[in-house]
Amino acid sequence: xxxxxxxxxxxxxxxxxxxxxxxxxxxxxxxxxxxxxxxxxxxxxxxxxxxxxxxxxxxxxxxxxxxxxxxxxxxxxxxxxxxxxxxxxxxxxxxxxxxxxxxxxxxxx
Amino acid sequence: xxxxxxxxxxxxxxxxxxxxxxxxxxxxxxxxxxxxxxxxxxxxxxxxxxxxxxxxxxxxxxxxxxxxxxxxxxxxxxxxxxxxxxxxxxxxxxxxxxxxxxxxxxxxxxxxxxx
Numbered sequence: 001x002x003x004x005x006x007x008x009x010x011x012x013x014x015x016x017x018x019x020x021x022x023x024x025x026x027x028x029x030x031x032x033x034x035x036x037x038x039x040x041x042x043x044x045x046x047x048x049x050x051x052x053x054x055x056x057x058x059x060x061x062x063x064x065x066x067x068x069x070x071x072x073x074x075x076x077x078x079x080x081x082x083x084x085x086x087x088x089x090x091x092x093x094x095x096x097x098x099x100x101x102x103x104x105x106x107x108x109x
Numbered sequence: 110x111x112x113x114x115x116x117x118x119x120x121x122x123x124x125x126x127x128x129x130x131x132x133x134x135x136x137x138x139x140x141x142x143x144x145x146x147x148x149x150x151x152x153x154x155x156x157x158x159x160x161x162x163x164x165x166x167x168x169x170x171x172x173x174x175x176x177x178x179x180x181x182x183x184x185x186x187x188x189x190x191x192x193x194x195x196x197x198x199x200x201x202x203x204x205x206x207x208x209x210x211x212x213x214x215x216x217x218x219x220x221x222x223x224x
Contacts, residue, residue, distance in 0.1 A: 030207060042199060042215035043152070050209075087151065095140075095159070095207030096167065101151040 002026045002098035006088050011106045012078055020073045020103045022088035033097065034062050034073045035087040043087055047073065075105070083107045112136065113216035115200050121222045122190050130185040130219050132200030140206040141183035142213065143167075143175060145196040152199065158183060159206050190223045197221075 003025040012018040024032070031050040035043040049055055049064035049071060061074040073086055085102040092098065116131045134141065143155040144167075154167030158177040172194060174186045183202075187194060200216040 031210070033212075042217050044215070045212045048210035048212070089152075091207070095211075096154055096157060097142075097152075097213065098154070098168070099144075099152040101149055 002090050002092065004088055004090055004098060004100035006086075006100040006103045008101070009104045009106070011108060014078055014080060014107055014109050016078050018075045018078060018105060020075070020086050020088075020105070022071045022073070022100060024069045024071070024088070024090050024100075026069070026090050026092060026098075028093035029066065029090060030093050030095065031091040032062075032064055032071050033089040033091065034060075034071075035089060035099075037085045037087060037102065039084070046086075078107050080107050080109065113200055113202055113214055115198075115216040115219050117219060118217070119220040119222075121224060122187075124191055124223055125189055128187050128190060128221075130187075130198055130200075130221070132183045132185070132216060133181050134183075134200075134202040134214075134216075135181065136202060136204070136214070137180060138202035138204045138214075139180070140203045141177065142201040142203075143173070143183070143185045144199045144201065145169065145194075146199060146218075147196050155185065155198075190221075192223045195221060195223045 006022045034046040037043040047062040087102045088100040089097045113134045142157045144152040156175040158164045198219045201213040203213045
């Protein structure tokens with residue numbers, strides 16, 4: 001099975017940077033995903049890591065260390081619209097995703 | 110492009126009744142999934158199908174059944190609903206499960222309340 005941990009809540013100021021950590025213990029690993037979910041809406045894909053290192057995509061970056069079972073999502077130049085839940089998900093060797101409980105980020109003016 | 114549609118949007122159901130949640134995708138994706146999302150627990154996989162004609166059990170399959178008669182449709186059936194099945198249900202699809210950055214696309218969800 002999978003055990004995926006991420007903080008429940010984070011608060012940051014508009015224009016700032018926030019880092020959301022995710023640690024995982026898995027019986028198999030075939031990639032790590034980050035999804036964004038606004039309140040009352042469906043999750044949408046943000047990023048994917050399968051090799052160690054940093055993947056950058058505009059204001060969002062995601063990092064993976066497989067040996068440490070660790071990933072983070074970095075949100076830069078925060079905007080009010082970034083207020084949402086961010087879900088860390090690990091894909092196992094059977095190609096199924098297991099999700100963390102999500103981190104709710106609140107951006108304040 | 111519609112992507113993935115789910116019906117109904119919300120439903121209140123009496124305990125012991127049966128219900129089928131509908132999910133249709135128009136992207137010709139091979140794989141489809143059903144998740145439930147509960148506060149503090151995140152998304153949990155109920156059942157999945159990697160291709161039409163096949164299905165598999167996820168993390169929380171008990172009390173649910175699925176079928177995949179064709180590529181586009183993946184209905185989820187609750188045979189005899191119980192209050193613990195109160196949740197938000199999301200259907201998702203992906204093109205090539207397990208290959209690279211195979212992204213799952215989610216439907217808008219069905220909010221189910223079992224009383």
